Amino acid sequence: MDKTNSARPAGHRPTRLAGRLLVAGLAAVLVAFVAGPLLRLLLAAEPASLRAALGDPEVRASIGLTVGAAGAATGLALLGGVPLAWLLARRRFPGRRVVEALLDLPVVVPHPVAGIALLLFLGRESPVGAVLARAGLEVVNHVPGIVAAMLFVSVPLLVSAAREAFTAVDPRLERVARTLGDGPATVFRRVTLPLAARPILAGAVLAWARSVSEFGAVVVLTYNPKVGSILTFDRFTTGGLAAAVPVAVLLLAVAVFVTAVARLLVRERAP
Amino acid sequence: MIRLEGLTVQSGPFALADVTFDVPPSGYGLVIGPTGSGKTTLLEAIAGHLRPRAGRVLLDGRDASDLPPEARGVGFVYQQYHLFPHLTVAENIAYGLRRVPAGRRERVASLAAMLGITDLLGRTVHRLSGGEQQRVAIARALAPRPRVLLLDEPFAALDPATRRSLRRELRALHEREGTTTLQVTHDFDEALRLGERVAVLAEGRIAQAGTPEEVFRHPNSAFVARFIGAGNVIPGTVRWSAAPPEGGQAGAATFDAGAFVLDVLAEEDGPAHAVLRPEDLTLSRQIPEGSARNHLRATVVQLERTGPVTFVHLDAGRPLLASLTTASVESLALAPGVPVVATCKATAVLLV
Numbered sequence: 160m161d162k163t164n165s166a167r168p169a170g171h172r173p174t175r176l177a178g179r180l181l182v183a184g185l186a187a188v189l190v191a192f193v194a195g196p197l198l199r200l201l202l203a204a205e206p207a208s209l210r211a212a213l214g215d216p217e218v219r220a221s222i223g224l225t226v227g228a229a230g231a232a233t234g235l236a237l238l239g240g241v242p243l244a245w246l247l248a249r250r251r252f253p254g255r256r257v258v259e260a261l262l263d264l265p266v267v268v269p270h271p272v273a274g275i276a277l278l279l280f281l282g283r284e285s286p287v288g289a290v291l292a293r294a295g296l297e298v299v300n301h302v303p304g305i306v307a308a309m310l311f312v313s314v315p316l317l318v319s320a321a322r323e324a325f326t327a328v329d330p331r332l333e334r335v336a337r338t339l340g341d342g343p344a345t346v347f348r349r350v351t352l353p354l355a356a357r358p359i360l361a362g363a364v365l366a367w368a369r370s371v372s373e374f375g376a377v378v379v380l381t382y383n384p385k386v387g388s389i390l391t392f393d394r395f396t397t398g399g400l401a402a403a404v405p406v407a408v409l410l411l412a413v414a415v416f417v418t419a420v421a422r423l424l425v426r427e428r429a430p
Numbered sequence: 431m432i433r434l435e436g437l438t439v440q441s442g443p444f445a446l447a448d449v450t451f452d453v454p455p456s457g458y459g460l461v462i463g464p465t466g467s468g469k470t471t472l473l474e475a476i477a478g479h480l481r482p483r484a485g486r487v488l489l490d491g492r493d494a495s496d497l498p499p500e501a502r503g504v505g506f507v508y509q510q511y512h513l514f515p516h517l518t519v520a521e522n523i524a525y526g527l528r529r530v531p532a533g534r535r536e537r538v539a540s541l542a543a544m545l546g547i548t549d550l551l552g553r554t555v556h557r558l559s560g561g562e563q564q565r566v567a568i569a570r571a572l573a574p575r576p577r578v579l580l581l582d583e584p585f586a587a588l589d590p591a592t593r594r595s596l597r598r599e600l601r602a603l604h605e606r607e608g609t610t611t612l613q614v615t616h617d618f619d620e621a622l623r624l625g626e627r628v629a630v631l632a633e634g635r636i637a638q639a640g641t642p643e644e645v646f647r648h649p650n651s652a653f654v655a656r657f658i659g660a661g662n663v664i665p666g667t668v669r670w671s672a673a674p675p676e677g678g679q680a681g682a683a684t685f686d687a688g689a690f691v692l693d694v695l696a697e698e699d700g701p702a703h704a705v706l707r708p709e710d711l712t713l714s715r716q717i718p719e720g721s722a723r724n725h726l727r728a729t730v731v732q733l734e735r736t737g738p739v740t741f742v743h744l745d746a747g748r749p750l751l752a753s754l755t756t757a758s759v760e761s762l763a764l765a766p767g768v769p770v771v772a773t774c775k776a777t778a779v780l781l782v
Contacts, residue, residue: 329512331508331510331512332512334474334477334479334499334506335506335508335512335514335570335571336514336525337477337478337479337498337499337500338477338478338499338500338502338504338505338506338526338571338576339500339505339525339526339570339571339574340526340528340529340574341500350514353516354514354515
């Protein structure tokens with residue numbers, strides 16, 4: 160008796176084949192839906208108009224502003240997010256779950272809503288905004304407003320990546336390091352951080368990419384100077400597709416580059 | 431020296447209650463107990479990872495109860511090795527030598543040589559075998575010359591051959607370095623082989639402490655007796671029957687207990703203890719036929735019935751304990767004064 164045959168009666172074979180085709184078909188449709196528009200956008204850009212866009216001072220300034228502001232937002236996210244993620248991964252404290260739930264909110268709130276909340280919190284009429292203004296830091300309608308909006312929507316990505324990274328480090332490794340003569344801070348520097356660094360870095364790249372792609376929250380706080388997403392929208396509403404496409408293609412190129420770097424970082428992790 | 435005085439610790443589901451135990455300077459102590467009895471908790475409390483609710487931990491006579499782990503001078507080896515995956519073998523061993531730059535290389539090299547891992551020093555730790563990883567973990571723990579070495583089931587995840595050779599190396603290393611060592615295990619044979627002091631841990635309490643022989647011969651509770659299996663510990667001398675076997679192999683030998691001589695399988699000759707579990711002794715009225723090599727003439731001294739099992743106390747020139755089913759005792763018509771033959775296989779004799 161052949162057991163494989165008796166376990167899988169012949170009558171089931173057509174059903175299995177149909178099932179496979181269905182799964183593959185649905186998957187292919189979705190991939191086409193994502194890849195199609197992106198390819199179409201690339202094809203829509205004529206080399207001449209791309210060259211013109213690259214030479215356009217406003218486009219160049221906008222891309223520089225986007226990349227720089229996103230970099231600043233990611234730096235701030237790392238500064239506060241890594242300690243916070245470590246606390247969430249390693250310490251039990253009252254309100255830990257509240258903090259975790261709170262950090263999920265910027266991801267689910269519509270981004271213009273996040274922008275309005277930030278405007279109310281950081282505007283000149285608010286106590287916080289007034290203090291910042293007196294210290295010489297204008298937020299709304301200035302570059303710090305862009306950074307604030309980007310930080311708000313991207314920091315949850317970084318904190319959750321870093322929390323996962325710290326959770327994955329076995330506390331017994333840290334305990335062994337303590338018995339070998341290192342205090343808690345040294346153990347963090349010599350063991351915990353090196354082991355968590357790569358996933359944290361990947362999280363930082365994702366947060367940076369999220370900042371680059373942000374529109375809704377930034378547009379409420381600071382329309383001018385224009386980041387890339389706002390410039391694309393601005394060109395589209397004033398000059399139509401022909402004006403928007405070259406800028407859009409350049410932003411797409413930046414996104415592809417960043418995604419590739421992030422994937423490499425994650426994949427190169429030691430087995 | 432390790433001294434625990436009334437140590438009481440609560441850590442999640444594991445708790446220790448009023449643990450008092452000590453390991454003499456340069457001694458080798460063992461704590462044995464079943465899974466979940468609090469063995470790892472005990473070691474982590476000694477290392478300073480857990481704060482005791484009550485009681486004290488003394489290391490080399492100094493109260494270490496309030497010291498952080500980095501100030502206690504404790505080497506720790508976990509069952510699953512826990513090597514630093516981002517460091518090479520040499521970097522792992524040298525981890526605790528950061529503040530002693532002088533002689534660091536020599537220390538790493540000499541520990542690696544003693545443990546036979548010199549060829550591995552430049553490797554990353556990912557592809558090492560379990561035995562190799564455990565050797566690296568032991569070298570790493572010993573490198574800074576700790577006051578005490580704590581071993582958490584160090585051989586449990588290894589195959590028997592690796593376990594035997596590592597046990598031998600660890601014993602040699604212990605003699606050479608003289609580091610006071612405390613090992614936890616669930617295996618009583620390990621205690622008989624290695625320990626000078628043994629404590630049986632049950633549900634967070636020390637059920638019995640003493641030399642391995644004392645505990646083995648006189649378990650003070652049903653729990654200890656069930657857990658370790660009470661039995662016969664016989665002092666004597668091992669002699670090779672023929673040429674000594676090649677290094678590390680077991681060979682045919684005799685064990686001279688004075689009152690009688692047993693055929694045994696041995697790894698070393700010289701003075702030793704033979705351990706014979708009562709259930710491995712069969713009794714008969716005449717010498718039976720079969721493959722068993724050892725037949726001892728003895729006299730029944732006393733019968734001790736415990737339900738379906740009867741412990742038969744024998745005199746074979748020295749006391750012996752056998753356990754039989756009560757049905758066997760009746761069919762053999764055993765009674766005090768009856769002469770019997772006690773039989774066991776050479777492979778049933780454990781030499782320690």
